Amino acid sequence: MSKIIIIGLLVILQNGVFSQNLVTLDGLLEIHHRDGFNGNVLYSRNDSIIFKGNYGFSNIEKQIPLIDESIFDLASLSKQFTALCIVQLIEKGKLSYSTKIDSIWNALPYRDITIEHLLRHQSGLPDYMDLISKKKYWSKSTIPLNSDIIEILSKNTIPLEFYPGTKSVYSNTGYAVLASVIEKVSGMKFEEYLEVNIFNPLEMNDSRVVRRIYKQDTDPKITTGYYRKGKRNKPNYLYDKRMKLYDGIVGDGMIHSTILDLIKWKKALKNNSLISQDSKEKMFSGDSISKSTGFGFGIQISEKLGKYVLHTGSWQGYVNFLLYILDTDEFVVILSNNEYEEYGELNTLLLKYGR
Numbered sequence: 001m002s003k004i005i006i007i008g009l010l011v012i013l014q015n016g017v018f019s020q021n022l023v024t025l026d027g028l029l030e031i032h033h034r035d036g037f038n039g040n041v042l043y044s045r046n047d048s049i050i051f052k053g054n055y056g057f058s059n060i061e062k063q064i065p066l067i068d069e070s071i072f073d074l075a076s077l078s079k080q081f082t083a084l085c086i087v088q089l090i091e092k093g094k095l096s097y098s099t100k101i102d103s104i105w106n107a108l109p110y111r112d113i114t115i116e117h118l119l120r121h122q123s124g125l126p127d128y129m130d131l132i133s134k135k136k137y138w139s140k141s142t143i144p145l146n147s148d149i150i151e152i153l154s155k156n157t158i159p160l161e162f163y164p165g166t167k168s169v170y171s172n173t174g175y176a177v178l179a180s181v182i183e184k185v186s187g188m189k190f191e192e193y194l195e196v197n198i199f200n201p202l203e204m205n206d207s208r209v210v211r212r213i214y215k216q217d218t219d220p221k222i223t224t225g226y227y228r229k230g231k232r233n234k235p236n237y238l239y240d241k242r243m244k245l246y247d248g249i250v251g252d253g254m255i256h257s258t259i260l261d262l263i264k265w266k267k268a269l270k271n272n273s274l275i276s277q278d279s280k281e282k283m284f285s286g287d288s289i290s291k292s293t294g295f296g297f298g299i300q301i302s303e304k305l306g307k308y309v310l311h312t313g314s315w316q317g318y319v320n321f322l323l324y325i326l327d328t329d330e331f332v333v334i335l336s337n338n339e340y341e342e343y344g345e346l347n348t349l350l351l352k353y354g355r
Contacts, residue, residue: 039336040066042259046329058223071206071222071256072335075313077320078255079175083119083298085182087279094185107154113164118174119297120290124160125173143214143248146180168293172252179251190250202268204261209254213244225317226338259333266331284309
């Protein structure tokens with residue numbers, strides 16, 4: 001999906017397509033909605049919302065319509081929040097990028113993994129989803145938490161996939177470990193740290209950690225996730241309850257938010273409200289290893305046609321996209337609670353007709 005989105009973006013930028021009729025944009029998005037898209041979209045420029053729209057239902061069975069305040073599972077869009085929390089702790093002197101995780105948990109058998117390796121997907125840690133799906137490491141009768149992942153890695157001799165710092169390979173485990181680092185160093189629960197240090201200061205009042213099965217949240221604005229069954233776009237299958245085994249882990253996912261809260265997040269990044277300019281530049285930049293893969297801290301980066309940062313997220317029927325073009329101060333958010341196949345086209349439409 002991300003390749004389609006990037007290609008669409010580059011085509012639009014190269015062709016220099018600018019201001020178009022927003023009514024046309026809404027009409028085209030309605031066509032996608034009839035074809036199966038269900039979600040909220042937002043396009044902003046220079047901190048002003050140029051276009052936003054709600055297409056479909058928060059809950060299809062109950063016919064509850066989507067609103068601007070509808071809350072979506074961000075899936076892997078959560079990683080940028082986890083990364084920024086770590087950067088804050090580093091700025092406070094509680095960590096450094098070179099801190100090794102075995103100095104935080106002495107029982108961990110991995111001696112050369114640093115905080116920066118985790119941030120840049122360079123740790124080589126094994127996939128925790130694979131580990132807890134095996135009876136050897138975990139009983140499926142209990143939903144594991146982040147602390148259980150640390151314990152599994154500490155008590156078992158599980159080899160790394162590669163030596164730390166030699167490759168960049170996308171890692172959910174790395175961000176689950178980072179959430180545990182936040183808890184260990186700050187003395188606060190992951191969700192509490194987010195609330196105190198990000199959501200409350202930015203008045204992101206509809207953003208929080210939600211673990212739907214492990215700890216239910218009854219907020220009526222929380223959407224229901226749907227995933228496709230077969231090859232059709234229609235959202236004809238509720239989220240898979242068999243995935244409850246992964247519902248207790250945070251850091252790599254589980255943050256929920258809205259299109260309106262996410263523009264507050266973008267403004268905070270732009271204005272250095274949460275971290276310094278120097279820290280932001282490091283977060284938005286690669287290194288000698290990650291340069292080829294495009295990994296910053298919790299985001300993907302590119303400088304092909306002016307610098308932009310982005311990330312996608314997919315989980316339990318939610319398919320999301322966030323793009324921030326730094327040079328032109330443009331911001332695109334697409335939050336969907338079903339698995340719509342033509343997802344990349346929506347980003348292209350927002351950039352083409354929003355300009």
